[in-house]
Amino acid sequence: xxxxxxxxxxxxxxxxxxxxxxxxxxxxxxxxxxxxxxxxxxxxxxxxxxxxxxxxxxxxxxxxxxxxxxxxxxxxxxxxxxxxxxxxxxxxxxxxxxxxxxxxxxxxxxxxxxxxxxxxxxxxxxxxxxxxxxxxxxxxxxxxxxxxxxxxxxxxxxxxxxxxxxxxxxxxxxxxxxxxxxxxxxxxxxxxxxxxxxxxxxxxxxxxxxxxxxxxxxxxxxxxxxxxxxxxxxxxxxxxxxxxxxxxxxxxxxxxxxxxxxxxxxxxxxxxxxxxxxxxxxxxxxxxxxxxxxxxxxxxxxxxxxxxxxxxxxxxxxxxxxxxxxxxxxxxxxxxxxxxxxxxxxxxxxxxxxxxxxxxxxxxxxxxxxxxxxxxxxxxxxxxxxxxxxxxxxxxxxxxxxxxxxxxxxxxxxxxxxxxxxxxxxxxxxxxxxxxxxxxxxxxxxxxxxxxxxxxxxxxxxxxxxxxxxxxxxxxxxxxxxxxxxxxxxxxxxxxxxxxxxxxxxxxx
Amino acid sequence: xxxxxxxxxxxxxxxxxxxxxxxxxxxxxxxxxxxxxxxxxxxxxxxxxxxxxxxxxxxxxxxxxxxxxxxxxxxxxxxxxxxxxxxxxxxxxxxxxxxxxxxxxxxxxxxxxxxxxxxxxxxxxxxxxxxxxxxxxxxxxxxxxxxxxxxxxxxxxxxxxxxxxxxxxxxxxxxxxxxxxxxxxxxxxxxxxxxxxxxxxxxxxxxxxxxxxxxxxxxxxxxxxxxxxxxxxxxxxxxxxxxxxxxxxxxxxxxxxxxxxxxxxxxxxxxxxxxxxxxxxxxxxxxxxxxxxxxxxxxxxxxxxxxxxxxxxxxxxx
Numbered sequence: 001x002x003x004x005x006x007x008x009x010x011x012x013x014x015x016x017x018x019x020x021x022x023x024x025x026x027x028x029x030x031x032x033x034x035x036x037x038x039x040x041x042x043x044x045x046x047x048x049x050x051x052x053x054x055x056x057x058x059x060x061x062x063x064x065x066x067x068x069x070x071x072x073x074x075x076x077x078x079x080x081x082x083x084x085x086x087x088x089x090x091x092x093x094x095x096x097x098x099x100x101x102x103x104x105x106x107x108x109x110x111x112x113x114x115x116x117x118x119x120x121x122x123x124x125x126x127x128x129x130x131x132x133x134x135x136x137x138x139x140x141x142x143x144x145x146x147x148x149x150x151x152x153x154x155x156x157x158x159x160x161x162x163x164x165x166x167x168x169x170x171x172x173x174x175x176x177x178x179x180x181x182x183x184x185x186x187x188x189x190x191x192x193x194x195x196x197x198x199x200x201x202x203x204x205x206x207x208x209x210x211x212x213x214x215x216x217x218x219x220x221x222x223x224x225x226x227x228x229x230x231x232x233x234x235x236x237x238x239x240x241x242x243x244x245x246x247x248x249x250x251x252x253x254x255x256x257x258x259x260x261x262x263x264x265x266x267x268x269x270x271x272x273x274x275x276x277x278x279x280x281x282x283x284x285x286x287x288x289x290x291x292x293x294x295x296x297x298x299x300x301x302x303x304x305x306x307x308x309x310x311x312x313x314x315x316x317x318x319x320x321x322x323x324x325x326x327x328x329x330x331x332x333x334x335x336x337x338x339x340x341x342x343x344x345x346x347x348x349x350x351x352x353x354x355x356x357x358x359x360x361x362x363x364x365x366x367x368x369x370x371x372x373x374x375x376x377x378x379x380x381x382x383x384x385x386x387x388x389x390x391x392x393x394x395x396x397x398x399x400x401x402x403x404x405x406x407x408x409x410x411x412x413x414x415x416x417x418x419x420x421x422x423x424x425x426x427x428x429x430x431x432x433x434x435x436x437x438x439x440x441x442x443x444x445x446x447x448x449x450x451x452x453x454x455x456x457x458x459x460x461x462x463x464x465x466x467x468x469x470x471x472x473x474x475x476x477x478x479x480x481x482x483x484x485x486x487x488x489x490x491x492x493x494x495x496x497x498x499x500x501x502x503x504x505x506x507x508x509x
Numbered sequence: 510x511x512x513x514x515x516x517x518x519x520x521x522x523x524x525x526x527x528x529x530x531x532x533x534x535x536x537x538x539x540x541x542x543x544x545x546x547x548x549x550x551x552x553x554x555x556x557x558x559x560x561x562x563x564x565x566x567x568x569x570x571x572x573x574x575x576x577x578x579x580x581x582x583x584x585x586x587x588x589x590x591x592x593x594x595x596x597x598x599x600x601x602x603x604x605x606x607x608x609x610x611x612x613x614x615x616x617x618x619x620x621x622x623x624x625x626x627x628x629x630x631x632x633x634x635x636x637x638x639x640x641x642x643x644x645x646x647x648x649x650x651x652x653x654x655x656x657x658x659x660x661x662x663x664x665x666x667x668x669x670x671x672x673x674x675x676x677x678x679x680x681x682x683x684x685x686x687x688x689x690x691x692x693x694x695x696x697x698x699x700x701x702x703x704x705x706x707x708x709x710x711x712x713x714x715x716x717x718x719x720x721x722x723x724x725x726x727x728x729x730x731x732x733x734x735x736x737x738x739x740x741x742x743x744x745x746x747x748x749x750x751x752x753x754x755x756x757x758x759x760x761x762x763x764x765x766x767x768x769x770x771x772x773x774x775x776x777x778x779x780x781x782x783x784x785x786x787x788x789x790x791x792x793x794x795x796x797x798x799x800x801x802x803x804x805x806x807x808x809x810x811x812x813x814x815x816x817x818x819x820x821x822x823x824x825x826x827x
Contacts, residue, residue: 332527335526381624381625381628381631383631383632383635384632384635384636384637385635438600438698438699439698439699489531490531491527491531492525492527492528492531492532493515493525493527493528494515494518494519494523494525494527494528495525495526495527496511498518498523498525498526498783499511499514499515499518501720501787502518502523502786502787503514504717504720504721504722504787505518505521505523505786505787505790505791505792
């Protein structure tokens with residue numbers, strides 16, 4: 001192997017892996033694009049009764065952010081009108097209108113993909129002022145209660161505050177008078193708000209959240225919890241018990257920051273139900289939807305942005321270089337004979353329509369017919385180009401006959417030949433004839449068998465869906481394929497066939 | 510097992526196809542020189558300029574329209590060889606030994622009519638035998654009457670001698686003997702026998718027939734080894750000079766020995782086959798490496814190169 005080729009190959013591999021690493025590390029692509037993604041089906045259905053003419057329902061809806069992407073939203077609003085409103089970190093659907101004396105049913109459904117790991121690059125939130133209506137005395141009371149935890153690091157401080165929810169104030173316990181006053185405040189304002197005040201006093205940014213745990217569930221009311229910032233990440237706390245959710249628990253917030261998830265004016269909800277179910281979706285769709293929502297440069301230039309009718313072609317096309325690489329291996333390392341260099345690849349592409357068995361059968365049939373006719377035609381003394389044209393016509397006629405026969409027998413595969421293979425068939429017939437004439441029938445059949453074997457292997461490769469998907473998501477893998485092709489181009493070792501060919505030299509005379 | 514076989518082949522210095530292509534053909538044979546050897550008419554012209562004898566050229570046919578006129582031109586020609594100028598591996602070559610009222614008598618004894626011959630020429634012009642399927646021309650040259658030395662081991666046809674020349678140094682030789690199977694042609698893949706030649710002494714060694722080693726000709730039954738090739742030194746010299754003529758560093762030089770004219774250059778081959786190693790029971794790579802280690806002054810003249818090769822290889826028994 002020679003230096004420049006090795007450098008080029010290394011550079012190609014580097015480019016390929018640089019792109020892939022960028023996608024994985026920064027764009028959060030999956031390492032194995034075929035690993036099933038987590039997707040949830042989210043359903044909300046509400047029955048609305050109006051008190052007066054104009055009823056107004058505000059419901060928090062999930063939306064795309066760093067942790068999840070929401071796609072395929074479908075909303076029904078019956079007679080009501082719908083406005084989608086962005087309010088701070090929340091997205092709210094506002095249904096309003098006259099529903100008459102009966103009930104109106106509104107619904108919202110969406111598919112939610114969770115990001116593979118929670119993004120830790122969220123901006124640290126600002127410390128908000130105390131909730132409205134909390135007086136100066138209560139503020140100083142809260143500050144007195146948490147004073148001894150001020151020195152702790154944010155995660156430890158959070159744990160200390162959380163433990164106090166169930167009365168565990170640590171040692172030394174705070175003043176008895178303070179505790180009684182706090183208990184009164186807690187009863188007056190509720191545990192949730194008391195916890196928020198305490199967290200604020202401990203200088204931990206925190207906010208109330210309404211939403212759901214991501215588990216298969218049917219709920220009639222959203223869950224309420226508190227999320228608190230510990231310097232790296234948001235931690236979720238159960239406000240009644242002070243329990244901190246484990247990291248593995250995924251949540252789906254509807255509204256953040258105290259806004260109620262459901263709010264009705266001039267009417268009431270006779271029923272509301274949220275359903276969360278795990279969804280099995282194809283690998284292709286997971287990536288398609290992720291990438292189509294992103295604004296990153298590489299995502300905007302992704303093959304997923306092609307119109308769907310052209311994507312199918314590229315799924316296959318991107319695997320052709322791998323097949324070519326394999327042909328390099330078979331020819332230069334193994335020493336396999338084939339008709340033409342890339343003819344087996346074209347054969348394999350043609351087999352996609354017909355299936356392998358039928359494809360090989362049709363090929364063998366047409367080549368045999370063509371060979372017999374070619375032998376006979378040799379006497380007619382036709383010039384090269386017209387002669388090839390005659391064979392071409394014969395090939396088309398044979399394919400047509402096969403199709404008509406297939407139609408009679410009900411064999412779709414006979415009709416699915418398509419446009420691609422006729423030129424290959426023509427050239428195969430000519431080459432097969434020339435090889436059998438010049439080097440004997442054995443050599444001709446051996447080459448035919450080699451071609452069929454390579455075509456079969458190639459066909460199996462390009463039909464591999466995980467491989468298709470991997471190349472489609474990471475088309476830069478083509479550089480890596482090219483690197484191996486370059487390396488093979490400088491391969492100077494013996495071919496396997498030569499080990500056999502020169503074995504005669506083993507007994508030097 | 511594979512590794513063992515690989516090590517073994519390497520140990521005896523066998524040259525494989527991949528190494529031949531990458532390290533010898535691509536490194537030493539400039540693409541610009543290919544047309545000179547791919548087209549036999551050009552090779553012939555070049556050889557003439559360098560006073561290297563070739564079989565006399567009678568006609569070249571370039572256009573389909575010329576074929577009709579050729580009929581008259583061939584009227585007095587009793588024997589000739591028809592070849593595609595850019596043919597490879599001996600395909601498309603017709604040896605005519607007699608011109609009778611019924612038609613042309615081929616080497617094999619088969620008679621073909623003028624019509625058949627014209628059809629064949631037309632095929633040649635259309636490029637069916639040419640290397641890349643390009644339009645080609647046909648050439649008609651004198652039939653060689655081979656030196657009788659190989660008569661006992663030739664089934665019709667003309668035996669030819671192939672010498673591999675590396676950087677102008679002849680490194681390996683073989684004589685190719687037509688058989689019944691090869692239809693009078695001297696190409697190994699058509700079934701001719703290759704018999705290695707001792708570079709130092711010019712005597713034949715063992716034969717290879719369809720990748721089997723043979724000691725006797727399959728059709729005549731005579732032993733193929735131990736024959737002293739006539740004009741051997743002058744053929745080595747002709748082969749050595751072909752490099753100055755073409756600039757090609759790795760070359761197969763094909764020659765024939767005519768009874769009257771002596772050695773004649775037939776054609777040059779930029780991609781010489783590797784079967785020659787079996788015919789010589791010896792690896793080519795080892796010899797190429799010996800040439801690379803030779804003192805630089807021996808490359809100055811063809812004579813010096815041949816002298817070095819004869820002396821060196823005689824000593825080693827090559």
